[in-house]
Amino acid sequence: MKNHIALYEPVMPANTGNIARTCAATNTTLHLIHPLGFSTEDKMLKRAGLDYWQEVDIMEHESFEDFLNWAGERPMYLISKFAQRIYTEADLASNVYGEQIFLFGKETTGLPLDFMQAHEADALRIPMNDEHVRSLNLSNTAAILIYEALRQQSWQGLDEIHHYRDTDKARELNW
Template identity: 35%
Template sequence: MPDPDARAPRAEMKIVLVTPEIPGNTGTIGRTCVALDLELILIRPYGFDLTEKSVRRAGLDYWKHVRLTEYDDWGAFVQDRAPRRDQIFLFEDDGAAGTVYDPVYPPDAYLVFGRETKGLQPEIVGAYPDRIFRLPMRSPHIRSLNLANAATAVAYQAMRAYLA
């Protein structure tokens, strides 16, 4: 019988969406956050009203369980949370630091994603050039993945060591 004290440490990871545009993606990511017990951090402006039915529809009846924190902008988030550099993981299609499989994610990591049409703002990417990772895509026919799919894939990879 497994020793309950030998379990992996509890992770307190967060998914951060910077200026999300599509309510269904935000709702779906919220549902993933509930499944993995992650906090969802949303940074304004949004391309939708957070009370829209489409956010709640994608999150189903789980949306009420999302641990949600909102910030007016990236600066307010950084000022309030003061994340260490090694906690920040940015995800872009062309992440030069490697793939999502390369880092060892600390239990308090911030998994940061940008808006669906343009990604993260240049000032955010420019401040963390060594912290930008990508999901590998084998087909030359795909430019990018849906934000909700990408965030879910990254979250499960990042949480891998903590889900045992």
């Protein structure tokens, strides 16, 4: 199963950098839908992604329409605090396409309302106490969703045991 995280017009470089790092760790393709609220050369973006940028499969789309054309018939989940269905209720492990997309809206305004209304059945949310907090951080939400998908997919393509590159360091720690 191939997972994709798509960010609709992201505005905060640190969020995008953190999500890129999560994508590198999970073999997930990251889609950036323009316009972006920052340059991809932004130091906050690069700092958040650390030295993992070369490991991230990134696709950029010049517009939402271009992204939707690329997405075609691939299953897509819209992530929104306004969704009716909780993310754990979705079957994220099996579909006939072998791919799925998790689409996240702009940090400040979310996804376009007309698009959300037209695809309400495909929207998922994470339960939260919204009396105290408007929303969860975008990068945290992306990590929760992708790791739930991978859990349902039996961690396909991931190591369940960490193998240190630096075996001397591992011995020093008695691991």
